[in-house]
Amino acid sequence: MSSPPSDVAAVPAHPAPPVPTTGRALPNGLAAFLVFFSSGAVLVLETVALRLVGPYVGVTLQVTSSVIGIALAAIAYGAWSGGWLADRRNPRGLLAPALVLAGIATAVTLPVVRYAGEVLRGGAASGILLLVALAVFVPAALLAAVTPLVVKLQLADLRRTGQVVGRLSGIGTLGGITATLLTGFVLVAALPSTVILLALALALGLVGIGLGWYLRRQEPTELPGPARAALAVLGLVGAGLSTVAPNPCDIETAYHCARVTADPARPSGRTLLLNSAQHSYVDLADPKHLEYAYTKWIGAVADVATPAGQRLDALHLGGGGFTVPRYLTATRPGTDNLVFEIDGGLVELGEQELGVRSGPQLRAVVGDARMLVAGEPTDSRDLVVGDAFGHLVVPWHLATREMAADVRRVTRPGGVYVQNVIDYPPLRFIRAELATVAAEFRHVALIAPPEALAEEQGANFLIVGSDAPLPLEAVRARLNEVDPKVSLLSGAALTDFVGTAMVLTDDYAPVDQLLATA
Numbered sequence: 084m085s086s087p088p089s090d091v092a093a094v095p096a097h098p099a100p101p102v103p104t105t106g107r108a109l110p111n112g113l114a115a116f117l118v119f120f121s122s123g124a125v126l127v128l129e130t131v132a133l134r135l136v137g138p139y140v141g142v143t144l145q146v147t148s149s150v151i152g153i154a155l156a157a158i159a160y161g162a163w164s165g166g167w168l169a170d171r172r173n174p175r176g177l178l179a180p181a182l183v184l185a186g187i188a189t190a191v192t193l194p195v196v197r198y199a200g201e202v203l204r205g206g207a208a209s210g211i212l213l214l215v216a217l218a219v220f221v222p223a224a225l226l227a228a229v230t231p232l233v234v235k236l237q238l239a240d241l242r243r244t245g246q247v248v249g250r251l252s253g254i255g256t257l258g259g260i261t262a263t264l265l266t267g268f269v270l271v272a273a274l275p276s277t278v279i280l281l282a283l284a285l286a287l288g289l290v291g292i293g294l295g296w297y298l299r300r301q302e303p304t305e306l307p308g309p310a311r312a313a314l315a316v317l318g319l320v321g322a323g324l325s326t327v328a329p330n331p332c333d334i335e336t337a338y339h340c341a342r343v344t345a346d347p348a349r350p351s352g353r354t355l356l357l358n359s360a361q362h363s364y365v366d367l368a369d370p371k372h373l374e375y376a377y378t379k380w381i382g383a384v385a386d387v388a389t390p391a392g393q394r395l396d397a398l399h400l401g402g403g404g405f406t407v408p409r410y411l412t413a414t415r416p417g418t419d420n421l422v423f424e425i426d427g428g429l430v431e432l433g434e435q436e437l438g439v440r441s442g443p444q445l446r447a448v449v450g451d452a453r454m455l456v457a458g459e460p461t462d463s464r465d466l467v468v469g470d471a472f473g474h475l476v477v478p479w480h481l482a483t484r485e486m487a488a489d490v491r492r493v494t495r496p497g498g499v500y501v502q503n504v505i506d507y508p509p510l511r512f513i514r515a516e517l518a519t520v521a522a523e524f525r526h527v528a529l530i531a532p533p534e535a536l537a538e539e540q541g542a543n544f545l546i547v548g549s550d551a552p553l554p555l556e557a558v559r560a561r562l563n564e565v566d567p568k569v570s571l572l573s574g575a576a577l578t579d580f581v582g583t584a585m586v587l588t589d590d591y592a593p594v595d596q597l598l599a600t601a
Contacts, residue, residue, distance in 0.1 A: 108236055108237045109233065109236050109237065114236070114237055114251065115250075115251070117229055117290075118230050118254050118255045119254050119255065119258035119261075120258065120290060121182070121226045121227075121230065121255075121258070122254075122255035122256070122262075123258035123259060123261055123262030124185070124226050124283060124286075124287060125157075125158060125259065126258075126259040126260075126263045126266065127265075127266050127279065128189060128192075128219060128223055128226075128283065129219060130262075130263060130271070131266065131271070131279050131280055132150050132154075132219045134271065134276045134335075134340070135192070135193070135196050135276050135280070136150070136196060136200065136211075136214050136215055136218055137339075137340060137474070138200065138331040138340040138358045138359040139196075139200030139201070139203060139359065140200075140203070140205065140206060140210060140211045140214055141206060141360075141474035141476070142358065142473055142474045143473075143474060143595050144594075144596075145206075145208065145211060146211055146215070149211050149212050149215040150218075150219065153215045153216050153219050153220055154219050157219055157220045157221075157223035157224040157227060158223060158224075158227040159227075160224050160227070161223065161225060161226065161227025161228045162227045162228065164228055165181075165227065165228030165229065165230065165231035165232050166231035166235075168228070169232050169235035170235070174232040174233070174235045174236050175236065176298075178229065178232050178233070178291075178294060179291045179294045179295030179298060180291070181225050181229055181232065181291070182225075182226075182229065182287050182288075182290055183287070183291035183295075184225050184291075185222050185225035185226045185291075186283075186285065186289075186291060187288070188221045188222035188225060189222045189280060189287060190281060190284035192217070192219075192280065193277060193280050193281070195218075196218045199213075199214055200214060226287075230251060230252075233251060234247065234248055234251055237251070272337050275335040276335060277335075331359050334432060336427070336429060336432070337426060338425065338426040338428070338429075338473075339357040339426060339429065340357070340359070341355065341356065341357055341428070341429065341432055342355075342356045342359075343356075343432065344356065346364075351366050351367040351368035352364065352365070352367075352374070353366075353404075353436065355404040355432075355437065357474070358474050360474065360475060361375075362403050363375075363403040363406050363437075365404050365405070365406050365409065365437050365438060367437070367438045370409035370410055370412065370413040370438070371410060371413045373410060373565075375406075376532070376566055377503050377543035377545055378406050378407060379565040379566050380501075380530045380566065380569065381468060381501050382407070382414075382565065383561040383564075383565055383566075384530075384545075384547055384558055385397075385407075385411060385466060385499075386414070386561050387557035387558055387560075387561050388465070388466060388498075388554070389465060392415060392416075393415060394415050394416065394417035394418045395411060395415055395418045395465045395466050396418075396419045396421075396463060396464050396465050397411055397419065397420050397421070397464065397465065397466040398421050398423070398456075398464045398468070398493065399421065399422040399423065399467075399468045400452040400456070400467065400468065400469045400470065400471045401423070401425075401469070401470040401472065402422040402424030402426075402429060402433065403424075403429065403470065403472075404433060405422065405433050405445070405447075407468055407470070408420035408422055409438070409439070409445075411466075412444045412445060416444075417444065418444055419444065419446075420444060420445045420446070421448065421464075422445065422446065422447045422448065423448055423450060423452040423456070423471075424447055424448070424449060425449070425471075426449075427449040430447045430449060433447075452471055452481060453480050453481055453486060453489075456486070456489050456490065456493060459493045460493070461492050461493065462492075462494075462495045462496065463493055463495070464494055464495065464498060465494075465495055465498045465499070466498060466499055466500075466501070467490050467493060467494050467498070467499075468501055468502075468503075469481065469490070469501065469502035470502075472505070475505050476595065477502075477512075477516070479587075479592045479593075479594040480589070480592070482519065482587055482592060483519065483587045483588050483589050484519050484523060484586055484588050485588065485589045487500075487519055487548075488523050490523075491523045491550065494550075496550055496551060497549070497550075498549065498550075499547060499548070499549045500524065500546075500547070500548040500549065501545055501547050502516070502520065502545070502546040502548075503543060503544075504543070504545075504546060505541065505542070505543055505544070506535075506541060506544060506598060507540075507541035507598065508538040508541065510536075510538055511584070511597040511598075512594060512598045513529075513531075513544045514580065514581050514584035515584045515585050515586070515587055515597055516546060516587065517546060517580070517584065518581050518584040518586050518587075519586050519587045520546050521548070521581070524548030525549070525550050525551075526548065526549050526550070526551065526552055526553050527547065527548045527577065528546075528547045528548075528553055528571060528573040528577065529546060529572040529577055530558075530562065530570070530571055530572075531544040531545070531569065531570055531572070532568070532570065533568070533569075536572070536580070555571065555573055559571050
């Protein structure tokens with residue numbers, strides 16, 4: 084077979100499609116702003132999303148990991164899609180719609196999460212992932228598409244490709260860092276999540292509209308009429324849904340979505356809900372009334388730890404509704420209650436709606452209990468109450484041997500440490516926490532419902548520790564008065580229950596994994 088003449092160029096069988104023209108590059112300042120702003124908006128959305136889904140699925144390591152993972156997936160998909168589109172269409176006509184759509188998606192996120200959250204409420208992994216995806220994926224993907232569109236417009240000189248891509252990539256990273264710090268340190272502390280999201284949605288919409296106007300002046304491009312109408316309708320729908328979506332919060336603090344509800348069966352009773360979970364119950368008229376079982380157990384231990392009516396020096400790790408401090412003040416006049424509460428908003432809420440009165444017998448210090456305990460004098464407290472939770476989980480750094488050692492240092496030789504723990508079958512965390520406390524305190528006991536000890540249900544467990552022998556007979560007698568069905572484990576029975584459970588340390592404390600149900 085003869086070959087074609089060497090001077091005749093071969094014609095491709097399938098000519099490559101023409102690459103769409105991008106027109107002149109954006110001004111460097113505008114390009115930098117768009118990348119910085121869109122990248123920062125993703126991180127604002129990611130940070131606020133954790134608070135948005137918290138009332139429905141909690142704020143656990145799994146939820147945090149889901150938010151980070153879904154956001155990264157959205158960024159990857161958005162960047163890939165943006166680059167793909169930039170090679171097939173003129174990016175000038177895509178930038179403004181991407182920002183406007185991201186603004187609409189951000190606004191719609193609020194009602195979507197609140198309606199879906201009521202259906203997906205709980206700790207199931209599938210529900211967590213789906214709710215987080217509804218909160219983050221679409222707006223984050225749209226925002227991530229902005230950077231490759233801008234990069235395409237700036238690549239007029241192929242000799243500067245590396246410089247352009249590197250500069251814009253660095254600017255995008257700086258935008259994310261700035262937004263993360265600003266949101267975490269300023270916005271979340273100053274504004275409710277609803278306000279932050281709606282303000283972000285409005286900012287994205289305004290920037291998109293402004294950019295579209297600017298680009299049309301430079302090089303006329305017309306968005307089709309149906310597309311403009313669809314954007315307007317989506318915006319109106321998002322705004323309308325946001326106004327009628329159910330809100331699980333009366334007040335949003337720096338750490339919690341909080342609500343106080345009245346007890347219809349007890350006019351003076353108030354329930355504090357944090358992230359939609361029942362957290363505390365107080366009786367405004369009767370501080371001696373203890374509604375929840377675990378508070379009755381704490382009260383029982385406190386009642387017999389020292390002679391009746393004798394004042395105590397008590398330290399409370401976690402305030403919540405301040406139920407136990409109010410009880411001790413009522414039953415032991417003159418007691419010094421020092422409360423370490425990380426959430427200053429809860430302290431204010433307690434003063435406004437839960438009958439908390441600061442004074443010589445009740446002092447609330449806002450801060451992390453781990454750091455504050457380290458500053459307390461040795462042998463300064465008769466009773467230490469550990470009742471700090473992040474949603475339904477004891478924060479890991481409050482569950483380690485190092486923390487228990489500091490608590491033992493602060494507790495007087497004859498004093499008592501009680502720690503409230505929530506766990507579920509197969510009870511891996513409570514066993515590990517018992518082993519941890521027992522590594523520091525000479526005498527340890529456990530109060531829990533028999534059904535929970537049999538791994539039939541999740542429940543509260545109360546660990547009791549002391550360097551002096553515990554008054555177990557007196558505790559059992561008092562428990563018979565307030566909650567006769569509850570079990571009290573000690574000695575060999577407790578040793579058998581703990582088994583070979585690990586001791587948690589600052590170096591290794593997989594609390595969330597231990598709490599995961601089998």
